Amino acid sequence: MRKGATTDWGWPTVANYTLTDGFMWRWGKMHQAQDIAGLGCGTPIYSIKAGRVITARYHWSFGNYVEVDHGNGYISLYAHMTTLY
Numbered sequence: 001m002r003k004g005a006t007t008d009w010g011w012p013t014v015a016n017y018t019l020t021d022g023f024m025w026r027w028g029k030m031h032q033a034q035d036i037a038g039l040g041c042g043t044p045i046y047s048i049k050a051g052r053v054i055t056a057r058y059h060w061s062f063g064n065y066v067e068v069d070h071g072n073g074y075i076s077l078y079a080h081m082t083t084l085y
Contacts, residue, residue: 010049011048012045012078013036013046053067054069055067056084062080063082064080064084065079065080065081066078
């Protein structure tokens with residue numbers, strides 16, 4: 001695979017999900033994420049690609065969240081989690 005190709009990216013959870021919000025203008029600013037819900041508390045969250053965890057903490061708006069650096073300038077963020085492991 002060529003450097004920077006994104007064809008090996010996966011999906012961060014199991015089937016039967018609902019996309020509740022996408023990339024759109026909301027409350028006067030751009031919402032720059034895909035919100036996934038409908039799976040219930042305790043549903044596993046998977047990194048969309050191999051990488052290195054660079055942040056795992058609490059934020060007043062995100063709740064518990066994790067950021068993963070996938071290299072080549074790509075960072076994914078997983079938020080609104082009940083716990084951090």
